Structures are given as C-alpha cells and as structure tokens.
Amino acid sequence: MKIAVIGAGVVGSLIARELCKYDAEVLLIEKNMDVGWGVTKANSAILHAGYDDPVGSVRSKFCSLGNAMYTELAKELDFEIKRTGSYVLAFNDEEISVLHKLLKQGEVNKVPGLELHDRDEILSREPRVNPKVKMGLWAPTAGITEPWMIAIAAVENALENGLKLFLNEEVIGFEKSNGKIKKIITNKQEHSVDIVINVAGLFADEISKLAGAEYVPLHPRKGQYILLDKKLGKIVNSVIFPTPTEKSKGILVLPTIDGGLLLGPTAEDLPSDRKHDLTTTSEGLQQIKDFVLKLVPDIDFSLVVKTFAGLRPESPQKDFFISASRTVQNFINVMAMRSPGLTAAPAIAKYVVEDLIQDQLKLTLKRKRNFKSKREAIKKYTQLSLEEWQEVVARKPSAGRMVCFCNEVTEAEIVEAISRGARTLDGVKFRTRAMFGRCQGGFCMSKILKILERELGTDASNITLKSPGSWIVDGKVRE
Amino acid sequence: MKTDVLVIGAGAAGMGAAIAAAKRGLNVVIAERDEITGGILNQCIHNGFGLHYFREELTGPEYAERFREQLEKLSDRIKVFTDCHVLKLGEDRKALLVSPKGILELEAKAVVYTSGARERPFGSLMIPGDRPSGIFTAGVAQRLMNIDNRKVGHRALIVGSGDIGMIMARRLTLEGTEVVAVVERLPYPGGLLRNVIQCLKDFNIPLYLSSTVIEVKGRERLEEVVIANVDEQFKPIPGTERSFKVDTLILSVGLIPQVEMLDGLVQTDRRTKGVACSNIGQSSREWIFAAGNCTAIFDLVDYVTKEGERAGEYASRYAMGERFSQNVPISPGENVMLTFPNFYNAVDDLTLYVRCKKPMEKAMLKVGNFEKIFEDLIPSEMIVAKIPNQKLSGLDRIVVELKEV
Ligand SMILES: Cc1cc2nc3c(=O)[nH]c(=O)nc-3n(C[C@H](O)[C@H](O)[C@H](O)COP(=O)(O)OP(=O)(O)OC[C@H]3O[C@@H](n4cnc5c(N)ncnc54)[C@H](O)[C@@H]3O)c2cc1C
Ligand SMILES: Cc1cc2nc3c(=O)[nH]c(=O)nc-3n(C[C@H](O)[C@H](O)[C@H](O)COP(=O)(O)OP(=O)(O)OC[C@H]3O[C@@H](n4cnc5c(N)ncnc54)[C@H](O)[C@@H]3O)c2cc1C
Numbered sequence: 089m090k091i092a093v094i095g096a097g098v099v100g101s102l103i104a105r106e107l108c109k110y111d112a113e114v115l116l117i118e119k120n121m122d123v124g125w126g127v128t129k130a131n132s133a134i135l136h137a138g139y140d141d142p143v144g145s146v147r148s149k150f151c152s153l154g155n156a157m158y159t160e161l162a163k164e165l166d167f168e169i170k171r172t173g174s175y176v177l178a179f180n181d182e183e184i185s186v187l188h189k190l191l192k193q194g195e196v197n198k199v200p201g202l203e204l205h206d207r208d209e210i211l212s213r214e215p216r217v218n219p220k221v222k223m224g225l226w227a228p229t230a231g232i233t234e235p236w237m238i239a240i241a242a243v244e245n246a247l248e249n250g251l252k253l254f255l256n257e258e259v260i261g262f263e264k265s266n267g268k269i270k271k272i273i274t275n276k277q278e279h280s281v282d283i284v285i286n287v288a289g290l291f292a293d294e295i296s297k298l299a300g301a302e303y304v305p306l307h308p309r310k311g312q313y314i315l316l317d318k319k320l321g322k323i324v325n326s327v328i329f330p331t332p333t334e335k336s337k338g339i340l341v342l343p344t345i346d347g348g349l350l351l352g353p354t355a356e357d358l359p360s361d362r363k364h365d366l367t368t369t370s371e372g373l374q375q376i377k378d379f380v381l382k383l384v385p386d387i388d389f390s391l392v393v394k395t396f397a398g399l400r401p402e403s404p405q406k407d408f409f410i411s412a413s414r415t416v417q418n419f420i421n422v423m424a425m426r427s428p429g430l431t432a433a434p435a436i437a438k439y440v441v442e443d444l445i446q447d448q449l450k451l452t453l454k455r456k457r458n459f460k461s462k463r464e465a466i467k468k469y470t471q472l473s474l475e476e477w478q479e480v481v482a483r484k485p486s487a488g489r490m491v492c493f494c495n496e497v498t499e500a501e502i503v504e505a506i507s508r509g510a511r512t513l514d515g516v517k518f519r520t521r522a523m524f525g526r527c528q529g530g531f532c533m534s535k536i537l538k539i540l541e542r543e544l545g546t547d548a549s550n551i552t553l554k555s556p557g558s559w560i561v562d563g564k565v566r567e
Numbered sequence: 568m569k570t571d572v573l574v575i576g577a578g579a580a581g582m583g584a585a586i587a588a589a590k591r592g593l594n595v596v597i598a599e600r601d602e603i604t605g606g607i608l609n610q611c612i613h614n615g616f617g618l619h620y621f622r623e624e625l626t627g628p629e630y631a632e633r634f635r636e637q638l639e640k641l642s643d644r645i646k647v648f649t650d651c652h653v654l655k656l657g658e659d660r661k662a663l664l665v666s667p668k669g670i671l672e673l674e675a676k677a678v679v680y681t682s683g684a685r686e687r688p689f690g691s692l693m694i695p696g697d698r699p700s701g702i703f704t705a706g707v708a709q710r711l712m713n714i715d716n717r718k719v720g721h722r723a724l725i726v727g728s729g730d731i732g733m734i735m736a737r738r739l740t741l742e743g744t745e746v747v748a749v750v751e752r753l754p755y756p757g758g759l760l761r762n763v764i765q766c767l768k769d770f771n772i773p774l775y776l777s778s779t780v781i782e783v784k785g786r787e788r789l790e791e792v793v794i795a796n797v798d799e800q801f802k803p804i805p806g807t808e809r810s811f812k813v814d815t816l817i818l819s820v821g822l823i824p825q826v827e828m829l830d831g832l833v834q835t836d837r838r839t840k841g842v843a844c845s846n847i848g849q850s851s852r853e854w855i856f857a858a859g860n861c862t863a864i865f866d867l868v869d870y871v872t873k874e875g876e877r878a879g880e881y882a883s884r885y886a887m888g889e890r891f892s893q894n895v896p897i898s899p900g901e902n903v904m905l906t907f908p909n910f911y912n913a914v915d916d917l918t919l920y921v922r923c924k925k926p927m928e929k930a931m932l933k934v935g936n937f938e939k940i941f942e943d944l945i946p947s948e949m950i951v952a953k954i955p956n957q958k959l960s961g962l963d964r965i966v967v968e969l970k971e972v
Contacts, residue, residue: 393688526827
C-alpha cells in the first residue's frame with residue numbers, strides 16, 4: 089500500500105509519522121524547501137487547554153485530547169514543551185460572565201483543572217499584568233512549544249522508519265480512474281498512489297478541487313506578531329489572553345519557549361487570493377502595541393527583535409474539516425486547520441490513521457514490529473556539565489566553537505542540522521535557533537553561510553535564505 | 568586555571584587593556600571569540616584610524632596590527648586565546664572559556680570586559696512589509712564584502728547616514744553595487760561632513776534627509792523599498808512616498824553595547840545602555856572593569872584604545888591589592904544627550920566624552936569649575952574634554968552642561 093501525504097506542516101508531518109508505524113509505503117510531498125514552513129511556522133505556538141472550542145465542534149473533539157498527547161509525544165520525539173498554564177483575564181462584569189461560560193464549556197470539553205481566580209491570586213502569580221484585572225480563568229494544562237520543531241522531529245523520526253520525503257516539490261494535479269486517484273502529478277514527477285491525504289494548509293481547498301473532491305472554501309486570516317528580547321521573557325510566566333470576542337481569541341502576551349516574549353496575533357480576514365500575503369503592516373503592529381499594554385502595562389518596545397505575520401486557513405464553518413471523501417474513494421481531507429490546529433494535531437493524526445483509513449475506508453494496515461518511536465534532538469552542548477562537554481570537545485572540536493552567541497549554538501550543532509536536512513539559512517535557523525536571537529544573525533549569519541557552503545560542497549551564491557529565489561550573495565567582489 | 572587579569576574581547580579596547588596590564592608586570596589572559604584579534608577593526612578596510620593615537624592615518628587592519636605586535640612582544644605575560652568565547656562570568660570571578668581546544672574554567676583577580684557592540688537588527692525597526700533576503704546590517708555586508716569577498720547585491724539603498732552608512736555607500740559603489748540613495752530620518756547628516764563629501768557627493772549618491780523606509784517588498788529576494796518624508800516626531804508624512812527598485816537594503820541604524828553577559832553582575836547606564844563605569848573603567852562590581860563600545864559607543868578607535876589602556880591599568884592595580892573608593896555620579900544636564908564615564912573617581916583626571924542633543928554653532932561646556940568653548944557641535948560627533956582633578960574636587964555630583972553661546 090502506498091500512501092501519500094500532501095503538505096509537511098505539523099499536521100501532515102504527524103500523520104506521516106503515524107502512518108510509518110504500519111507496513112505501508114509513505115510519501116510526504118512538500119512544496120517548500122523544508123518542513124514546517126507553512127502555517128506551522130508563524131503562529132502563537134500555544135498548546136491550548138481546549139475550553140474555548142464550541143461544544144460539539146470538531147475542534148473541541150481534538151483539542152484537549154491533542155493537548156494531553158503532547159506530554160508523551162514530546163518525550164518520544166525530544167522537542168520542548170512547557171506547561172506554563174494560561175489565563176483569560178476579565179476587566180469588567182460583562183467579561184466575567186464570559187469567563188463563567190468558558191469554564192462551563194471547558195468542563196463539557198473535559199478540560200482538566202480549570203479554575204476561576206480573583207485579582208489577588210492572579211497578581212500573586214502574574215505580578216506584571218494590569219492591576220485593574222477583576223477575574224481570570226486559569227487553565228493549568230495550557231502550554232507553549234515550537235511548532236516547526238514538532239514537524240521537523242516527526243519527519244526525522246518518520247524518515248528513520250522508512251518515510252520518503254519530497255521537498256521543493258509541488259503537487260499540481262492528479263490522474264484518476266474509476267473515481268480513484270491513481271497518480272499524483274507534481275512539478276517534478278508523478279507518484280502512483282493508493283491513498284492520498286490532503287493536509288496542504290492554506291491551499292488544501294485548491295488541492296481538493298484538483299482532485300475533484302468536496303472541500304470547504306478557505307480564506308486567509310492574517311495574524312501579525314511582535315517578538316521581544318529575552319530580557320523581557322520573564323515579564324509573564326504563563327499565556328495571557330484577553331477575554332475572547334465572537335471573532336477571535338484576541339491579542340496575547342506570552343513567553344516563548346526559548347525565553348523571549350511574543351505579542352499578537354492580529355486577526356485580519358483577507359480575500360482567498362491573498363494566501364501568500366505574509367506582510368506586516370504599520371496598522372497591525374500599532375494595534376498590537378496598543379492592545380497588549382492593556383494586559384501588561386510596562387512593555388519596553390525598544391527591545392523588539394522581530395516582527396512577522398502568519399496566516400490561518402479559515403472557513404465559513406470556523407471548524408476543522410476532516411473527512412474521507414465521498415466522491416473520490418481514496419482521498420482524505422484534513423483542512424481548515426485554524427487554531428487550535430497545532431494542539432489538535434497529534435489527536436488528528438491518530439484519528440486519520442486509525443479511524444478514517446482503517447474504520448471508514450476499511451483498509452487494514454498492519455503494525456510494523458520494528459517501528460522506532462524515539463528521535464533525539466540535536467544536542468545542545470551548553471546544557472552539558474563541564475566535564476561532559478570537555479570530553480566531547482576533546483573528540484569533536486567543533487562542539488567547542490560558538491557560532492551563534494545570542495542563543496549559544498556551536499558549529500557542531502549547525503553541522504548536525506545540515507546533516508539532518510537543512511539546506512538554507514532558515515533551515516539551520518529553525519533547527520538550531522542560531523540567528524534567532526537578539527542580534528538576528530548579525531554575528532553568525534556570514535559564518536553559517538560558510539559552514540553551509542563547506543558542508544554542502546557548493547558555492548555560497550547557491551545558498552538561499554528560504555526559497556530558491558532568496559539568494560544571499562551573488563559571486564565574488566574580486567577574483 | 569588562574570590568572571591576575573582576564574580580558575574578555577580582543578578589539579581595540581581589549582588589546583589596549585591587556586597590554587597596559589602586562590606592562591605593570593601582571594599575568595594576563597585575553598580571550599577573543601573570533602579567529603584573530605582586532606575586533607571590528609579587521610573589517611574596516613577604509614582609512615581614518617589612528618589620527619589621534621599615532622598621528623597618522625591607518626586602515627582598521629593596520630591599526631589592529633600595531634597592537635597585535637605588542638601583544639606578541641609581551642607574550643611571556645599575555646596569553647592570547649582566539650577562537651575562544653567567554654560564555655559566562657560568575658560572582659566567584661570564575662569565567663567559562665569555550666573553544667575548540669577545550670572548555671576551561673579560569674579564575675581571575677580582576678576582569679576587563681571589552682566585548683564591543685552589536686548592530687541594531689532590521690527586525691527591531693518594525694518596518695512593515697515582506698521578509699525577503701537581501702536585507703543586511705552594515706556590519707554584515709561589510710564582513711561579507713571585505714573579509715569573505717562576496718558581492719551582496721546589485722542595487723542598494725542605505726538607511727542611516729552615520730559614518731558607517733556613508734562609508735558603506737562608497738565601498739559598495741567601488742565594488743560595483745549601485746547605491747541609489749542614503750536615507751536619513753534626521754534633518755541633517757548623521758556623520759562627519761568629511762564623509763558626506765568623500766563618500767556621497769564625490770560619487771553622486773543622493774542623500775534624503777528627514778526620510779525613512781516605510782515598507783519593504785519582495786517575497787524571495789528584496790525587490791522594492793518605499794521611503795517617505797517624516798515630520799518632527801519621525802512619523803511618515805502621507806503623500807511623500809517614493810519607491811526604489813533595489814535588491815539590497817543596508818541598515819546602519821546604530822550600535823548597542825553588548826552587556827548581556829554581565830546581567831545581574833553590574834549596573835548599566837540608562838542612556839548609553841552600556842556598562843556603567845567610572846573614569847578608571849571600574850564598574851559597580853569592584854573587580855569588573857570595562858572599556859570601549861560595551862560601555863558607550865565611541866566615534867574613534869583612538870578613544871577606545873585610551874579607555875582600554877586606562878581600564879587595564881586600574882584593573883591590574885586592583886589585582887595587586889589597591890582599592891578605589893568614593894565615586895561621584897556624573898549626569899547629563901542642559902543640551903547633553905549622554906556623557907561617559909558615568910562616575911568620577913578622584914584617583915585620576917577625568918576624560919569626559921559628551922554627545923550634544925542637537926546641532927549647535929558654539930557652546931560652552933560646563934563641568935564643575937571647568938569651562939571650555941566648542942564649535943560646530945553635532946550629536947554624532949563626541950566632544951572630548953580632559954578635566955584635571957583639581958577642577959572637580961569637593962563635588963558630590965557632577966552635572967555636564969552645554970550652554971549655547
Ligand atoms: C496566527 C496564527 C496563530 C495560531 N496559533 C495557534 C496556537 O497558538 N495554537 C494552536 O494549536 N494552533 C494555532 N494556530 C493554528 C496552527 O498553526 C495550524 O492549525 C497548523 O499549523 C496547521 O498545520 P498544517 O500542517 O495543517 O498546515 P501547514 O503548516 O500550512 O502545512 C501545509 C503544508 O502544505 C504545503 N503545501 C501546500 N500546497 C502544496 C502543494 N500543492 N504541494 C505540496 N505541498 C503543498 C505547504 O507548503 C505547507 O508546508 C495558529 C495559526 C495562525 C496562523
Ligand atoms: C563600520 C565601522 C567603521 C568605523 N570607522 C572608524 C574610523 O574610520 N575611525 C575610527 O577611529 N573608528 C572607526 N570606527 C569605530 C572603532 O572601530 C570602534 O569604536 C572600535 O574598534 C571598538 O573597539 P572595541 O574594542 O570596543 O570593540 P570591538 O572591536 O567590537 O571588539 C570587541 C571584541 O570582543 C569580542 N568578544 C565579545 N564578547 C566576547 C566573549 N564573550 N568572549 C570572547 N570575545 C568576545 C568580539 O569578538 C570583538 O572582537 C568604526 C566602527 C565601525 C563598526
């Protein structure tokens with residue numbers, strides 16, 4: 089059996105890994121030069137507790153379930169999560185009544201540990217939030233993570249278990265016969281397949297149209313962010329939400345897993361032809377600034393290190409659309425993965441493989457006996473004891489050469505990232521956090537370019553930031 | 568391992584400090600994370616270095632070479648560790664040195680911290696738009712061109728008309744990259760008049776004053792940069808937008824002292840954002856001295872060398888047991904944006920560095936009983952005054968003022 093997954097975001101990557109637990113030939117096709125660079129790259133990175141998904145929605149079915157699965161998954165795949173907990177803050181009576189509703193909804197959705205806290209309790213845990221706060225909904229299971237790292241880890245582990253990964257390859261059509269897809273056509277080649285799983289993020293509706301299957305129309309909803317220096321990372325300990333409105337969860341203040349501070353997102357609906365629009369705008373950035381100061385009054389904006397934007401795939405139903413197609417017999421849609429798609433992803437992966445494929449499509453997959461469930465992260469040498477590190481450096485000197493000073497990444501880690509598949513500056517950045525710190529590559533970018541050049545045996549002119557056209561340097565200044 | 572004095576960073580300040588300390592007979596370790604000593608000087612291949620110190624005009628690498636030679640002459644007392652990053656410094660005076668040769672814990676009697684500055688990155692400017700490749704800070708572009716021999720682009724726009732931005736405009740032009748404009752948000756050039764003429768006018772590069780970048784476009788490589796005029800609050804004025812098709816954007820928008828390694832160990836100054844220290848380079852933690860761009864951003868390397876030498880000398884005196892007490896705080900007054908040092912210790916005279924708030928034709932510098940007239944002041948050019956210690960005696964607070972005359 090040959091199963092193809094289209095799209096290596098967090099959802100597609102986890103589905104691919106789940107499939108690799110069975111005796112099947114698994115293909116993962118991704119148009120970007122690396123995994124996890126779609127919607128998965130730019131979001132709030134929160135493991136949501138699951139109280140704000142409407143009762144009975146598909147979201148509610150998978151969110152708290154997925155959240156719980158992350159503890160084990162993070163251990164198996166060796167990526168970081170932090171159970172910081174989250175607060176929804178209320179500043180007036182109207183908002184307090186919303187908190188009560190959320191609490192009830194959360195209880196129906198089986199979210200553990202929800203509590204309403206009064207002002208004093210909130211301020212004792214989060215002394216920097218606006219003291220005008222009246223009440224807060226505390227969700228201890230909420231957490232933070234690095235979404236692209238989950239995709240990377242899942243794919244690395246899947247590769248060890250036989251996955252065939254096709255990067256920089258775009259699906260452009262299908263060949264069908266008897267209501268079934270026979271072949272996937274990409275801009276590079278054709279793949280004959282038995283089952284196709286469409287997890288193409290913002291473009292999943294277009295893929296489904298190409299396949300002649302049912303779909304929900306997707307339009308992008310833009311979310312802009314401001315990232316601040318680690319000096320501010322401790323200003324909050326947990327994820328701080330405002331009280332949500334009909335439209336969105338609002339603009340948040342939260343710590344990032346590597347110790348920075350993240351503000352955002354905005355929520356701007358764009359027409360469906362703007363799925364590539366990842367621009368930030370001065371209005372959007374201003375809106376974030378104005379809004380977050382109501383939650384946490386003393387944020388020093390001179391410590392901004394980066395601004396960016398992400399796009400959520402939004403549908404009229406505002407819900408995930410996960411189903412086996414009724415018109416195309418071997419086609420499965422996993423689309424409209426808006427928030428909390430990251431949180432839900434592990435539960436969805438399991439559901440797609442165990443319920444949709446095996447129960448609904450009635451295809452039996454046999455478990456592999458030799459599935460290796462564990463993947464190891466790239467070693468961070470600064471986390472070793474002095475003695476251990478000394479020992480490593482004696483064998484491998486590059487583990488003692490600091491390349492990224494802000495995030496303390498050694499040459500050995502960068503070489504390791506390249507050996508695991510990084511081909512671009514962003515590939516190194518998202519695998520190691522080099523160039524991610526306060527100087528944003530000011531000291532290390534040129535060094536990393538040289539390491540890539542050396543390890544890949546190519547010229548720096550061929551190395552790009554992220555996409556084939558995003559060159560960094562062009563030839564020599566002089567011979 | 569143990570040493571008398573540990574110098575962190577081997578730029579102009581660190582080399583000066585190490586040499587001064589060794590000349591007093593102490594054992595010195597100087598750790599530099601780059602492969603060679605010299606710091607930022609190595610990538611500055613233009614001339615304009617050393618006019619005060621050597622009374623001749625050198626390039627950056629030539630200037631660095633002179634000190635490198637001295638380090639070698641003193642090699643019986645100075646151990647130079649290159650390719651060696653100091654990762655941590657503890658309250659116990661122990662530093663963790665990380666290099667491909669090994670990880671080493673080093674205990675010092677005194678430390679001179681001379682880590683220099685880093686550039687303000689693009690991300691911190693909150694410029695809206697796409698996030699393509701082709702956006703470089705001046706220092707990165709300089710390193711790629713001057714050290715790695717790489718062409719960074721074909722058509723460039725430069726933000727920031729400080730000396731670095733203007734020198735880069737000339738360099739890029741000479742290396743075959745067309746520079747379409749230099750954009751400056753202030754109503755006057757940020758750097759020396761000399762550089763406006765030699766780097767921009769001579770090469771017909773337009774300088775847009777009171778202007779800023781309001782958007783960058785290009786999904787892969789940079790394609791277009793939009794600039795606009797700004798009002799007095801630096802807010803873009805609608806209707807004044809102008810667009811340039813360029814594949815390269817160079818930012819020269821300021822340096823930030825690198826102080827993070829000393830977080831929790833020493834005080835920093837709110838205005839300079841650097842390590843707060845006295846005229847002998849001593850920080851709020853008595854065994855930590857600091858000098859150079861990690862204390863305040865200096866215009867000229869000559870000053871940095873002098874400050875490094877002073878910090879090295881006093882650090883070695885401290886390591887030998889001498890103690891310096893009684894600091895008098897120095898604060899900026901009328902028309903003064905910032906001053907360095909931040910404290911005064913009567914054990915030595917005061918070399919005072921001052922940046923004014925606005926351009927002034929003529930102003931009187933007043934510090935205690937000291938007065939001196941300066942002409943043609945601009946904020947980007949530091950005023951330097953040597954103030955003998957008898958002019959400052961008896962003061963418990965020193966206010967630095969510039970009175971327009
Ligand atoms: C602003 C914002 C904030 C969010 N915050 C959270 C949060 O805090 N917590 C949470 O749980 N969720 C959050 N989400 C939602 C979460 O990010 C998404 O649900 C999740 O990342 C979706 O993953 P995915 O794998 O479905 O999509 P993607 O990551 O987009 O993966 C789809 C992949 O398919 C590829 N592809 C598309 N077309 C083709 C083609 N034709 N051929 C080959 N490949 C193709 C794309 O390149 C892409 O890599 C947020 C989303 C946004 C935008
Ligand atoms: C582009 C440019 C042009 C200039 N042009 C001129 C000019 O024409 N004339 C002039 O007089 N001046 C000029 N200057 C200014 C002058 O070069 C600098 O002020 C001076 O060199 C700064 O010296 P420094 O020692 O403080 O810092 P740096 O030269 O930055 O040295 C600091 C050193 O410390 C090292 N370091 C930092 N942290 C650690 C650590 N943890 N472990 C180990 N090592 C560490 C760094 O690698 C670096 O080598 C220019 C500066 C620039 C950037």
